[in-house]
Amino acid sequence: MTNLSTLQADYPLQNLNTFGIAARARQFLQVESPVQLRAVFDDPALRATPRLILGGGSNVVLSDQVDALVLQMCLKGRRIVDNNDQRVLVEAAAGENWHEFVLWTLQHGLAGLENLSLIPGTVGAAPIQNIGAYGLEMQDVFDSLTAFDFMTGEMVQLDKAACRFAYRDSIFKHDYKDRMVILAVRFALPKPWQARLAYADVERYLSQRGASDPSPAEISDAIIAIRQAKLPDPAKTGNAGSFFKNPVVSGAKRDSLLEVYPTLVSHVQGTGDYKLAAGWLIDQCGWKGKHLGRAGVYEKQALVLVNRGGASGADVRALASAVQADVLAKFGVVLEVEPVFV
Known part of the structure; x- marks a missing residue:
């Protein structure tokens, strides 16, 4: 049982998910070696317990009580x-x-x-x-x-x-x-390395700084600056980053939307389909900066849902459902959620 000596019951997860939801785990184990996973496997009761694999907690929306063995992966190297x-x-x-x-x-x-x-x-x-x-x-x-x-x-x-x-x-x-x-x-x-500069925001940022032939480090710096300007810091405002996938629609669907909404943001795919900007769709529905209960839509980027303070997993789910319903009603487009609801 030595490898499971750190197994804990009713463990608080608020600091282990970037949404900052005050959830608790039925059981919790910090995994620092594969040997611990083998020990869980060898224990009949633990092996039969539902599992949740947790990394940085940045792509999950937790329910208040997580009825599972939460395995937080902490292997380093x-x-x-x-x-x-x-x-x-x-x-x-x-x-x-x-x-x-x-x-x-x-x-x-x-x-x-x-x-x-x-x-x-x-x-x-x-x-x-x-x-x-x-x-x-x-x-x-x-x-x-x-x-x-x-x-x-x-x-x-x-x-x-x-x-x-x-x-x-x-x-x-x-x-x-x-x-x-x-x-x-x-x-x-x-090798050899080729810069990927297809996004206008990145090209604009580098151009403004005179980086006509940017190095990998300069591209990284540009993307860091762009992301920091658009996205909230989870340490200050609970969030899971981009909450919805950019939906992909047929060329015919995109053309019909473009007739009604000339400023529609879309990008052609290799298949001939078009990827639409989910944030633009949500913004057009008037959700940017709005909230529903204790969860809200970030005022700088409509693609991001945030914890306004004390939000539960149910609060986030209700907001996501409301946003999805409005986008479907206005555009006939289904938005898929990126994070996993647990």
Whole structure:
């Protein structure tokens, strides 16, 4: 039982979720070694208990009482695995802070993750959500990962195909949800490096500072500044970042909306479909800066829902549902939630 000596009951989770919801876990274990996961697997009662895998708590909306064994992933470690003419292979443990890992790669002269700067959460959570921003998705640089399988009690290696990545999605949200516990992730950073500057905000920021041929570090600095200007700091205002996925619609649907709303923000996809800006849709429904009970829509970015003080998981769910209903009624477009409701 030594490996489970830190197991705690009725554990407070308010400081472990970025929304700041005052939830409590039925049981809680801080995981600092895969040995602890094996010990949970070997305990019949614990193995039968529902599980919630928790990283930085930045992509979950908790209910007040989480009737589960919460496993907070705290494994640490970063290293360069291989370096050749085609790519640099780097690895980070699941409990590493994502943004700090991105900065670590830049400090070591490694480019490729800079567009994903300042995304909250941990390295282990990145594949689950297939995080993305400013023209880059995690799957674009993903190589493989190591996970613990609660079905077999063994550690396994999964490549990109096995993870079934999609837009803000992966197999870890479906077949492997709370079954596979990610332990470490490896990224293949390509050589030669090419800057990704497709977003107007980034180009504008760099142009204003005379950076015509920006370095990876300069791109990272630009994205950090842009995100800080748009998004609230979870340490000051509880939130889970972008709350809704940007919906993808057919070309015909986009054209019909454009006839009615000439300022519609949309981006063509490789399939010929169009990705719409969810924040723009929400803003047009008048939600920016408004609140419903103790949860609200951020005044600087309608894509972000915030905790106005003392919000519960039910408060956030009610607000999200109201926003979705208004967008559907006005535009005939379904908004999908990014965070997981627990």
